[in-house]
Amino acid sequence: MARITPLEWPVFRQLRSRDSSGRGAAVTSKKTRETTPRTDAADTVVQSICPYCAVGCGQKIYAKDNRVIHIEGDPDSPISRGRLCPKGAASEQLVNSVGRQTKVLYRAPRARDWEALSLDRAIDMIADRLLEARKKHWEDTDQHGKPVRRTMGFASLGGATIDNEENYLIKKLFSAAGAVQIENQARI
Template identity: 65%
Template structure:
C-alpha cells in the first residue's frame, strides 16, 4: 500500500476507532456490571508504600473500618500513580487470611508449632540475645580495640519500612553487631 495507508489497517487501530465488527466480542453482562472497589469506599487516606526507600504514594481506601483497596496516588510527585508489584500487593499486609496474628514457636528438634504468649516470647528472645552477646563479645582483636560481637547479625527484609530498618540498625549497632544488611537497600 502506498504511503502510510497500511498503518490504518492495523487491527488495534481499527478497534480503537470502532471500525472493527468484533469490538463487543469481549463484553458480557458481567463485565458491564463490574464496578471499581474504590467506588463504595467510606474514606480515602494518603499514605506512603512501606516496602523500600523510594516512597511511592498510595491511596488507601477504607470501607466499614477495613482496608478495601490500595492504589497508587496519581498526585504523588515520586511515583505519579504507579506502584511496583510489592506496593500493589501491600493490601495483603493487613487483609490476607493467612496473615499470622499469634506468636508461633517450634522447639529445637520439635516437629510442631506451638502458640506462645507475646511476653514469654519477648523474654525468650531478650535472654538469648544477651547471652549470645556476652558469650561472643570481643573487646580487642589482634591488639586493636574493636568492641564487637560476631555472634549476632541482622538481615532486614523488604516488608520492613525505612523507620523499622533505621531502628533495627541502631539496635544492632548498640549490641555491637557489625554484620547488618538490608534487602530493601539492595
C-alpha cells in the same frame, strides 16, 4: 433477563443522539452506566506506604467496616505520584489473604508443632537471647590488644521490604549492641 428491543441497539442510539462517532454515551451499556467505582463503598480512606520495597511509594487504603476493600497509588505522594508497581497494586491481597499469619508462632527446639505466643512473650524471648549471645561472645580487645568492643554472637540481615529510615534505625540498634556483621538484602 429482559429482552433488548432494536431501538436500544447502540447503532440506533448513536443515530438518535449527538454521539455521531459512536464513542460516547450512545454505545455505553446499561450495566456500564450503573457501575460505580469500588471506592465509593469505603467509609475510611487512609494514606500509607507500600510494604514491598525500600522505595516508599504512597498508597491510599480504602476500607469499609475495618476491612481493606481497595488499595491504589496516592497522587499526593512525591515519590510515586499515584503510580504503583504490580506488587504494590496487588498489596490488598497481602492484607486480606486467608493464609496471612496474625499471631506469633514459635517452635521449640526439636519440637514438631508450632505454638502461639503472645507478642510480649516473643519480644522478651528475643531480647533475652540477644543479650545472652552478646554477653557470651563479647570481645573487648582483639588478639593484639587493640580495643574493639564488639560481639560476634549475632548478626543482622535486613530486608528490602523496609524503608531507608527503618534500615537506618536497625543499623544504629545493632551497632549500639556491638554487632559488626550487619548486612541488607537490598545491597547483596
